[in-house]
Structures are given as C-alpha cells and as structure tokens.
Amino acid sequence: MTPAEIREEVLDILRDIAPDDDISDIDDAKPFREQLELDSMDFLDIVMELRKRHRVQIPEEEYTELASMASTVAYLEPKMKDL
Amino acid sequence: MAAAPLLAAGRTCAITTLNPLAKMIRLPEARGSRLAPLTGISADALHLWSIPLHTSKSQVAQLREVLSASEREKAESFLLDAQTQRYIVCRGAVRQIVAGYLEMAPKQLSLVNGKFGKPQLEHQDSLWFNITHSGDLAVLAISTIGEVGVDIEQIRPIRGLSRMVDRCLAPGERPDVLRLPAAEKDRQFLRYWTHKEAYLKTFGVGIRRPLEKLEIDLTAPPSRRIMNHFGHFPDELAASVTEFCPAEGFVGAISVCGSLPADIAAQAWVGGRFRAQRVG
DSSP: OOHHHHHHHHHHHHHHHOTTSOGGGOOTTSBGGGTSOOOHHHHHHHHHHHHHHHOOOOOGGGGGGGSBHHHHHHHHHHHHTTO | OOOOOOOOTTTOOOEEOSSTTSOOEEOOOSTTOOOOOOSSOOTTOEEEEEEEOOOOHHHHHHHHTTSOHHHHHHHHHSSSHHHHHHHHHHHHHHHHHHHHHHTSOGGGOOEEEOTTSOEEETTOSSOEEEEEEETTEEEEEEESSSOEEEEEEEOOOOTTHHHHHHHHSOTTTHHHHHTSOHHHHHHHHHHHHHHHHHHHHHTTOTTOSOGGGEEEOTTSOGGGOEEEETTBOOSSOSOEEEEEEOSTTEEEEEEESSOOOSEEEEEEOOHHHHHHHHTO
C-alpha cells in the first residue's frame, strides 16, 4: 500500500471508531488526541483493527508511534508496503 | 466570601473500604449538592469529585478563562464543538477544585504532563490528582496519600468484545466475562478495564504495557486486587485498587500508591455554585 492508501485505511478505521467526528478535517501533524476524543480503549481498537484487516502486529512499546496521522502512516509504511 | 458549607447531609458518601465486601462507593448526583470545604485536608485523604461535563455556554465561557494558553489552544483544536466544551469544563473544573485545596487562584495552578502524559502538579509533593471522563461525566480523584489513578467507563456495547477480552484480560480473568449472559459481558469487561486503567494511571504508564499480564481479582480486598503485575507477583503492597459507582450506568475504579483510607469522600462539583463561592 502507498502512504496515501494507508492514510485512507486509517481514516476508515477512525470513521468506525469515532462515527460522530468529521475526520475529513483532521490535521495530519497534530496528535489524534488533540482533535478527537479517543480514549485508551479506542486506541487499542485501532491497533486491533489493523491486525484484523492487515495482520499488522504493533507491540505495546510502539504505540507512541501512532500519536498522529503523519507518524502513524510513517510507522505503518514499511509494515504495509507489500500488502 | 465565607467558607462554603459541608455537603448537605446525605450527600457525602464516605463509605468504609476496609471491608472488601463493603457497599460500593456511590458518587452523589451533582444537582443540588453543595460545595465541601477544600482546605484542611488530612494527610491520608482520598476524595472523589464527580463533574458533569454538559453545562451552559456562559459557564463554558467563564471556565475557559481559567485555562492556560496551551489548554485554550488544545481546546480549539478538537474537531467537534461538543468535544471542545467537554475539554474546557473538565480542565476548568480540575483547576477550580485542585486550586481550592491549595488555596490558589485556578489560573495560577501550574499543571505539567508526566513522561507518559499524565497531568500533574508542578513542584508539589503532597497532593496528587487524576482525572477521567466517559460520555458527559468526568471524575477527579484527589489524594494526599500518594500517586492516584482513576478510571470510569459508561457501560455500553464494546466493539469486538471477544478480541478485547483476549487482548486485555489475563487467561484466568477471561472466563469471568465469557461465562456471563450477553447482556452482562460488557459491564463485567469494563469492571476489569477500569481496574487496570486506574492501576496503570497511578504510575502514569497508561496502556503501554501488555494488559493481559496484569491480573486482577475483583473479589479481593483493595490491597490484594493486583494478583500479577506483568509477571511479578507482588507480595508487598504497591497500590490498592477498589471500585465505585460514578453514576447510574457507569463503572469506575480508583487506585492509590499505598493503603486506601477507611473513608473515601465522594463529592459533586457544580459549576455555577462552585464558581460563585470560590471565584466570583
């Protein structure tokens, strides 16, 4: 997947988790938690949805890489480039 | 202005926690409550404040004034107005209540984030707090015992409950959720979740640890509820954890470094009345 496709995939997951939010206006550089009311369980949900959809494993110590859209796409790119 | 009166009789919820089977702490409803005195807190106190996050626009505007510049900036960065409002009320209430304990103006309070983002008081080693919110309710825990963590969750259907159970619960905990009828599984899972969150928030580490390696016994006394802490079986008290009922339809847990006091005072924050007495 390309970075643009990964970004769209993450947006799709966020739409499921935070259906009330208009995430089309999301700022890629800002932390998700400063734009959306994502709690710890929502965050874990993102991790598990990535695993379910794409078999991407994200260890707990690397959760901080998923702070913003930009950092998430950068982190996932090598893991999803061959999908 | 004179010190505010105690909570009206019957509103204070000081319930013994020494007996593990004691009646669960139940937070009072905000409506009609009065402000408790904030100063003179004892050295082994644990207070819980319930904070309704839905309030009038004028109150939101006034609470916004007590926030720091960075808090106001963060408030404006949310994509939805309702989220901005909840953030302002939550942080504004935290500032008002904590500042009351310290006899400071809310705006002068210096709040910093710990290594993993846990808000804490700067240059303060005798008062600790922690905040949680779910839906339109927040709960603030105040402690003079040591670091404190609190978590509440509105009871709701959990997305992908079975995978959440696998990911977040220890093998020994899973049957305790899965054996229940469908209607009760979500609540039972959330009881475990709030215990684990409160415990991890005590140490400011959040969920950056494998939750399935943190094992809880919901029926044990508070000092022995943590059965297994990431492969370590603590034989000495690290933190005590117990649960409380934040409101109808919610579950909650509180954890403190050390022993829980005999009484946990539970009180309600009411924006207008509190503001009128402490700031206005």
